[in-house]
Amino acid sequence: MGNISTTSDDILACARALIVAGGYNGFSYADIANVVGIRKASIHHHFPSKVDLVRTLIARYREEAKAGMARLELQVSDPVEQLRSYVGYWEACIADASAPFCVCALLASQLPVLPEGVVVEVRAHFRSLSEWLTSVLERGAQHGQLQLTNSPHAEAEAFMATVHGAMLSARAYGDPKIFAVVTGQLMEGLISRSLRDDSHGKDDRRRDQDETTSN
């Protein structure tokens, strides 16, 4: 895959960063023009309207997300490690501030003022992420690595919500560590349940978590 960056790629990347920072109404074509080094009108050549731009942006984001999940399915067999990788991915993004928020999670927060076309895409992302998490949790339960107290789907929703909330807290406090604190407990909670009452051979019980960030 020869990844030559075209202007339209640059525009999309820039817009994504701006949305991650401030949402749909938090950026303008002028902002993008400044960063990309192009004129405002030229952006309209690539994306006639702002809705077009954002919709393509999310479509691409969703493709990347799906590719990421598919890669995890291929490269990591252990469901627990899959969850850990997913969380670890975001932990890294937040730590290096490269993309410290999920585009769709951020847009979801302002859903009521979003154009129709965008709403659909955002909602679709939530659904597909939830579905993937459901399947991972389900497999983890079948393998006896996770014991779920509720349906896999319900647990997946809770997992997703906690991760999104952790992103929010990290941003609110301005401290990336809080994301790890919250998601660490989330993982721990899912795993330790299985260690309590199931007879799965490998118990690598590690409990080194009390590193709460104090302000």
Added chain:
Amino acid sequence: MGNISTTSDDILACARALIVAGGYNGFSYADIANVVGIRKASIHHHFPSKVDLVRTLIARYREEAKAGMARLELQVSDPVEQLRSYVGYWEACIADASAPFCVCALLASQLPVLPEGVVVEVRAHFRSLSEWLTSVLERGAQHGQLQLTNSPHAEAEAFMATVHGAMLSARAYGDPKIFAVVTGQLMEGLISRSLRDDSHGKDDRRRDQDETTSN
């Protein structure tokens, strides 16, 4: 409390609703003017700048939140019931769509593009909510009703994050029920742990000296 609604109250209430819907850049003075039935310039009379408006708005929101926590401390002695009330409050707000999101949580998502004065207030809300939750969880643990696997503060952060994430999911799916699904599990998880472990004294009327927060 004789609540006569002044114009400036109306402006604040309206602005709050608009922020809850679309964030800081999702509303304008013109929007407020339309709803309140006043001219744009008249809003400037009450709140010289948008930052002034939003800052007062959050300050008031924070007061209400603190009052709510204080009321819970007085009226509900059981820490578990306190948490249930807190979650129930939001569940009701989301169900009747009256204010289906925490103002500060929403603003936190766009923190990078917020004016300095607003950032401070938002961050302060997260801290005081976290502190209150910490004290509730701590008391719940002392009373043997909750057994925490991590520090009260860490558990409080996780609790808060999950609630915020649940708000987000409810909005993304356009379905209030998802909030109850997620937070129900959250509560269940905290309580069922104590039921497994036993060691609880079941008398719940104990309000001699620890009315004030003890962190």
Added chain:
DNA sequence: GACAGGCTGCCTACTAGAAGGTAGGTATGG
């Protein structure tokens, strides 16, 4: 090989409307 035509990518110049904000006026009421 030359050249016409069309497409792509970008430009300047412009629009209408919305943004936050100001100046200065008027009615009301203690």
Added chain:
DNA sequence: CCATACCTACCTTCTAGTAGGCAGCCTGTC
């Protein structure tokens, strides 16, 4: 008299979006 609360009228800057031009490149035709 003066403060409060509201108004009209206006300003500047920013907003997404449009019109139309121009250079370069690919392609088909002679």
